[in-house]
Amino acid sequence: MKVVLPDQSELELPDGATGLDAARAIGPKLAEQAVLVRSNGRVQDLRLPLEDGQPIQILTTRDTADPDALAVLRHSSAHLLAEAVRRLYPGVKIAIGPPIENGFYYDFEFPEPIREEDLPRIEEEIERELAEGREWTREEVSADDARKRFEAEDEPYKVELVDTAEGPISFYSQGDFTDLCRGPHLQDSRPIKAIKLTGLAGAYWRGDEKNTQLTRIYGTAFYSKEDLDAYLERLEEAKRRDHRRLGPQFDLFHFSEHSPGSALWHPKGMVLFNTMEEIRRRENAKRGYLEVRTPIIYDAETFITSGHFPKYENLMYKLEVDEHPWAMKAMNCPGHMLLFGSKLRSYRELPVRYAEPTPLHRNELTGTLHGLLRVRMITQDDAHIFCTEEQIQDEIAGVVAYARYLYELFGMTASAELSTRPDNKLGTDEQWDKTEAALEEALKLNEIPYELAPGEGAFYGPKIDLHMEDALGRRWQMGTIQLDSQMPSRFGLTYVGPDNREHPLYVVHRALYGSFERFIGILIEHYAGAFPVWLAPVQLRLIPVGADHRQAVHALKEKLEGLRVDIDERDETVGKRIRDAEVEKVPYVVVYGDKESDDSLAVRKRGGEQITLSLDALRAEISEVATL
Numbered sequence: 095m096k097v098v099l100p101d102q103s104e105l106e107l108p109d110g111a112t113g114l115d116a117a118r119a120i121g122p123k124l125a126e127q128a129v130l131v132r133s134n135g136r137v138q139d140l141r142l143p144l145e146d147g148q149p150i151q152i153l154t155t156r157d158t159a160d161p162d163a164l165a166v167l168r169h170s171s172a173h174l175l176a177e178a179v180r181r182l183y184p185g186v187k188i189a190i191g192p193p194i195e196n197g198f199y200y201d202f203e204f205p206e207p208i209r210e211e212d213l214p215r216i217e218e219e220i221e222r223e224l225a226e227g228r229e230w231t232r233e234e235v236s237a238d239d240a241r242k243r244f245e246a247e248d249e250p251y252k253v254e255l256v257d258t259a260e261g262p263i264s265f266y267s268q269g270d271f272t273d274l275c276r277g278p279h280l281q282d283s284r285p286i287k288a289i290k291l292t293g294l295a296g297a298y299w300r301g302d303e304k305n306t307q308l309t310r311i312y313g314t315a316f317y318s319k320e321d322l323d324a325y326l327e328r329l330e331e332a333k334r335r336d337h338r339r340l341g342p343q344f345d346l347f348h349f350s351e352h353s354p355g356s357a358l359w360h361p362k363g364m365v366l367f368n369t370m371e372e373i374r375r376r377e378n379a380k381r382g383y384l385e386v387r388t389p390i391i392y393d394a395e396t397f398i399t400s401g402h403f404p405k406y407e408n409l410m411y412k413l414e415v416d417e418h419p420w421a422m423k424a425m426n427c428p429g430h431m432l433l434f435g436s437k438l439r440s441y442r443e444l445p446v447r448y449a450e451p452t453p454l455h456r457n458e459l460t461g462t463l464h465g466l467l468r469v470r471m472i473t474q475d476d477a478h479i480f481c482t483e484e485q486i487q488d489e490i491a492g493v494v495a496y497a498r499y500l501y502e503l504f505g506m507t508a509s510a511e512l513s514t515r516p517d518n519k520l521g522t523d524e525q526w527d528k529t530e531a532a533l534e535e536a537l538k539l540n541e542i543p544y545e546l547a548p549g550e551g552a553f554y555g556p557k558i559d560l561h562m563e564d565a566l567g568r569r570w571q572m573g574t575i576q577l578d579s580q581m582p583s584r585f586g587l588t589y590v591g592p593d594n595r596e597h598p599l600y601v602v603h604r605a606l607y608g609s610f611e612r613f614i615g616i617l618i619e620h621y622a623g624a625f626p627v628w629l630a631p632v633q634l635r636l637i638p639v640g641a642d643h644r645q646a647v648h649a650l651k652e653k654l655e656g657l658r659v660d661i662d663e664r665d666e667t668v669g670k671r672i673r674d675a676e677v678e679k680v681p682y683v684v685v686y687g688d689k690e691s692d693d694s695l696a697v698r699k700r701g702g703e704q705i706t707l708s709l710d711a712l713r714a715e716i717s718e719v720a721t722l
Contacts, residue, residue: 095146113140114281117152127154129280130166135548137162139278141232155285158317168193170230170268170280171220171289171315175200177271178219179311183208188273189251189299189308196325197314201297203251204309213291213311220289228268228283235263240274251299288322289315292329296461303459328566335566337618338465344623344678346614346631347466355463355470357611362631365658366614367473369629370607373503373722374451374475381496383449383477388429390452394419399584400428401554409456422455426476427603431585434480439589441597445481445489451610452476466615473610479602482589486529486577489602490536493575497560497606498540501572503722504617505626506562509543509569513550513557520553520580529577530556554580560606564620572613573606624679624700627719633658634716635680637671639687647686653709657716672698682716 096104097116107115113131117124117140130153131138144150157163172191179186179202191200235243237256240263244252252274256263259274266275268283280286291313299305316322333339341347346363349356359367375385391413397403402410402425411422423429430448439446453473462468479489494510501508512533515526533556537544544558551557560573578601582588588596607613617625627633634657638647644663651659662671668685675683675698683698690696692709699705707715 095144097144098147098149100149100151107144109146110143112143113138113150113152116144116150120152124152124154127156128152129154129157129163129285130278132162135546137166137278139232140281141277155317158321164316165193166278166280167285167317168198168313168315169278170283171286171313172198172200173230173266173268173271173273173275173279174220174223174228174283174286174289175216175291175311175313176202176273177223177269178216180271182216182219187251188249190255191273197292197312199310199312201299201308201310203306208294208309210294213294216311217289217291220291223269224283224286224289226269230266230268230279230281232277232279233265233267235265237263240265243272244274285317286315287317288319289313290322290326298459298461301459303461332566332568332619335619335622336465337467337615340618340623341466341615344618344631346618349465354460355458355468357466357469357471363614365631366617366625366629367610370610370613371451373500374449374607377496377499378447378449378477381447381492382445383447386430386433386448386450388426388433388450388452389423390455391415391420391422392428394421396428396432397421400431400581401584402428409458411455411457423452424454424456426450426452426454426474427478427581427601428585430478431581431587431601434478434582435585435587438596439480441482441589441591444589445479445485447477447479449475449477466611466618469609469611472612474605475607475610476603476605479604480582480587480589481600481602482591482597483528483600486532486600486602487535490532490575490577491539493602493604493606494536494540494542494558497573497575498542500606501560501562504562504620506564506620509545509561509563510537511545511547511550511559511561512537513547513552513559515556516549516551516553518553519551521555525579526556529579533558533575533577552576552578554578560608562616564616565622566619570616572608572616573604574608576603577601578603622679627681627716628722630679630681631658632660632678632680633720634682634684634712635659635675636661637668637675637683637685638663639668639685643686643688643690646690650684650686650692650709653692654713657713657720676700682712684712 095109096106099105105116105119107119117128128140131140132151132153133148153160153163176188176191183204185205187203189201240256241253255274264276265272266277266279291311293312295310296307297310298307345360347357347359350358394403406424410424413420451473453471455471458468458470481489498508514530555577557574557576559571561569561571563569579598582599582601587599589599591597636647636651638644647661651661679700681700685696695707695712697705697707697712
């Protein structure tokens with residue numbers, strides 16, 4: 095058999111050779127450092143056999159920043175965590191432990207609750223394992239043998255996983271610990287140079303709140319101590335920027351137990367919200383979108399027609415009206431389909447672009463709620479473009495360009511993930527060839543970097559998931575662009591072409607902010623609360639030195655109409671009020687005393703710079719940086 099290497103050269107191997115055999119054939123150093131095989135965008139354990147003609151890339155301990163190489167390191171680290179926990183806590187039940195972005199976790203059912211203070215003890219046990227050294231071995235077993243083993247070990251979660259497993263069942267063993275796992279794993283523990291347990295959380299077994307709540311231990315691991323130190327430094331900075339802390343501190347929003355998962359927006363927070371809405375309306379109008387408004391609740395038949403029932407039924411709030419089932423909408427698509435279908439359309443009307451920022455409600459599990467990043471009431475900058483097949487390319491390109499403009503406006507770089515046809519796709523391969531090509535060409539035309547996600551598209555069409563990178567280098571999944579011919583068909587939507595016949599219709603679903611709530615949460619962390627002047631809830635704060643200066647300060651505020659100005663006339667020292675303005679990161683502060691006038695104002699800029707400006711000069715400077 096032969097395999098194809100990254101330089102397109104062929105490597106001849108014996109039949110049944112593994113990835114590790116391929117590495118040994120190339121050289122002993124490569125075999126020693128090999129951690130993983132990557133083939134056609136998918137990862138494969140070094141121990142598994144290769145196929146004739148298979149293209150392969152062998153990742154090594156030198157690929158310290160490669161996400162796949164890090165994932166296998168962290169997966170093996172998760173197994174070390176499980177081994178350590180089992181040694182330290184007899185009677186613990188072990189659930190699952192996958193690698194995740196930036197780390198790994200493992201879920202356990204402990205005999206007694208553990209606390210954050212217990213993590214260093216577990217870390218010490220993992221370090222002892224590393225000092226002893228561990229090697230991973232793989233074996234495939236029958237379902238019966240696997241079930242018997244875990245029943246004997248009193249591991250009910252593993253037994254359930256065996257009973258629901260599809261395909262071959264494999265074990266990975268290291269030290270005295272054996273786990274049910276598909277892999278992949280390192281050859282041995284030597285590449286794990288730095289490991290850190292980062293926190294605890296509760297997690298329901300299989301994400302179902304009706305099941306047992308487990309204890310989830312989070313951790314991370316790296317190929318070097320330096321990489322771990324850099325990551326922990328970024329983590330501390332992220333904590334300082336956490337929107338859940340800064341939001342209430344800056345008087346932007348808060349959450350209440352009376353309506354979990356739904357933000358209560360304060361006046362200053364609404365400045366952010368309304369500024370984003372002004373941008374949305376302005377830019378939509380430039381691009382020919384029509385503002386619409388559709389109902390919040392619909393009868394169940396509507397969601398059956400759209401296909402959202404039963405697929406998303408558990409996420410939707412249901413109610414009964416006149417003894418019939420209804421539901422609150424979790425998406426705008428059905429309403430826009432009904433709106434478009436209110437009359438027969440001509441090809442001359444197309445494309446039609448509907449936009450609507452209506453609040454949507456989704457019954458997210460309590461354990462998944464996370465500040466503004468995952469909420470139950472979201473405001474999506476939703477839009478649907480109804481177009482002909484010939485118009486798809488231009489419409490998609492226009493949406494991608496729009497997304498790039500938006501993200502750059504907020505100082506973030508855009509990237510994308512292109513998800514292609516899944517196994518359960520509807521439609522022909524020819525249709526999918528056209529729609530996938532249209533999405534890919536739009537990304538290329540706008541020079542937006544993208545990754546392929548084979549098989550991850552929706553059943554009705556391919557999609558582009560839009561990501562943006564913040565000041566800490568974190569990638570956030572924001573907007574989405576989906577191309578769909580199935581939902582308009584389900585609603586019986588067509589258009590009349592030049593031949594006076596009805597033709598099938600395409601719909602581009604798109605949300606570019608994703609949701610106002612999530613976008614604002616990310617902006618708070620991106621800017622660490624130091625918003626650009628055009629976005630800042632308070633652009634200028636006036637501080638009267640004493641009671642005698644308050645009247646002059648109020649008169650000054652009236653002369654600054656059109657800017658966002660507030661006055662701090664609390665009975666606090668001037669120094670404390672200045673420090674409070676600095677903590678709130680107000681862009682401009684004017685301290686007004688006996689020497690100040692319209693011709694001479696003492697101005698402090700965010701960052702500490704102090705200058706003297708006239709009223710006209712101050713207004714002109716702020717207006718210039720506050721205009722988009």
